[in-house]
Amino acid sequence: MKDVAARAGVGLKTVSRVVNGEPGVTPDTERRVQEAITALGFRRNDSARMLRKGRTASIGLILEDLADPFYAPLARAVEEVAREHGALLINGSSAEDPERERELALAFCARRVDGLVVIPAGADHRYLEPEMAAGVATVFVDRPAGLIAADAVLSDGFGGAREGVAHLIAHGHRRIGFIGDQPHIHTAVERLRGYRAAMAAAGLPVDESWVSLGGTGAERVRAEAERMLGGERPVTALFTGNNRVTVTVIRVLAGLPRRVALVGFDDLELADLLSPAITVVAQDPARLGRTAARLLFRRLGGAERVPRRVELPTQLIVRGSGELPP
Template identity: 55%
Template sequence: MPDVARLAGVSIKTVSRVVNGEPAVHRDTAARVNAAIEQLGFRRNTGARNLRRGTATGTLGLIVEDVGNPFYSELHRTVERVATGFGRQVLAGSSEESPDRERELALEFCGRRVDGMLIVPAGARHGYLEPELRSGTPIVFVDRPPGGLAADTVLADNVAGAAQAVAHLAAHGHRRIAFLADRPEIFTATERLEGYRAGCALAGLPADERLVIMRTPTADSVVEALRGLLDGPAAATAVIAGNNRVTTHLLRALAHAARRPAVLGFDDFGLADLLDPPMSVVATDVGALGRTAAELLFARLRGDASPPRKVVLPVHLVPRGSAEVPPS
């Protein structure tokens, strides 16, 4: 700011008035100050200003598993839209499913004094955030619940969605329905497994744990899993993919498979309707997930002191063709 004042030939106080939009500055003087600001590339330190004033930083922290995953990209975009409406900016980071990375990001955001945080948790222990909640920083957990911490949580109805997927495939004649999902330590994978088992019981399907495979989805692991599921006289005639990453690897593997089972994915994705056959999915309204979480956070910022809430949003099945085929 002193450099701007020297270049414009005015006092530092005058520069401050121009930067803060105060009216008591002559138009020609303001023009000189703005020209000096442009020439020098000056940017106001909003954080320092807010600290001096004792006001909020105007930022939120958002931690997701992977900002490159379309599911979390849509979540990020929705949160950002809500935040913009409240005059806030969003700082985002990826945990890469690492509890240590999640903790590192959360504490970094706390150190930057964000006004609040939204977290898709990778870990199962969140007591380290208790001091932040006590000090008045609101935290909302999204898609998965926190461990050991009472905080607002917004989830999708994974159990009902997986049960609905089984019922849909059973209605098309399938009795050997496989469940191929991510690691069982992941909350959403475990919930969907619970729904799968409940759906099988309701449909009167035999419980066969050989049809359940849960591991980190990679191209090789899905090819190997698919080989085991489709070989032999008791092969699966339908596969439920536990998330969009599993679905992507599964579709690539099926391009080279001798048999093609019915496939029903969990989580929608771009171009799913353009595949041959178009991809049937259990879809989560990611926009509603992000919007509900962000609105809960801003309610806390406005003074809502009610007990922590748990909101479970419905999912819906989108039949497009890949699951609506009879057993081969």
């Protein structure tokens, strides 16, 4: 910029005016500055600009895995809202590791992102309190923050799971298995609560061997499904706690001679083309992301005060697998 000013024979501030399209520059001066800019290949350094302005026009997004078909549309929606507000998106995958979540969040804050959208891996977010106090707008999505008061945008996992399980019960099932994610994950627990509520509402007992929370790795899920489907009194239906669990269970069921009912939490791309087509309790990941990002920017605009908790409904999509008889 100094070079441009020198070459155009003007002051720094005048170059700044031209670069930012501010008024108060003679057409002639402007032309000279423009010429210098092109001749020197000047490109404004936005980092320097933002250092001075205070806001970086960027927000950070921390999720579990950018490649997960559930989170990818959520990320895209956040990006879209950021774009509408002229902000860029910095992205990080925590790989479900609380330490990595923390590192990413603090790295983003060190870069002075204006805000943070977090799908938390950890259960203790007190490390973010100084950052939030310093003005970093923070919204949690999919799972609430741990041990601090903060905005959260969640799906109604309890209600959704309850509805899905009630659907199986309505189709005659009494022995229903539940395979979900790890017990320290909020969504896993909520969905299990929904399962229990539906069973209780129907006056059905729950044999604890029908319930399994744990990693979503294929081996574990396969083993648990086979266990529940084997033995003397196997379950006649399964409710799966998320998309990854569902995919593995579909594979297990495909290898079985008899047909077993299944309702899965989360929709899958080709679910309608399988036979039977898979009945699911669908979330709207893009809407989750959009809602969270909008809340973030509203907070940045100073409109919000008290932490808000938004809960989005789920939708039961009936396709066939959930209507199979016992």
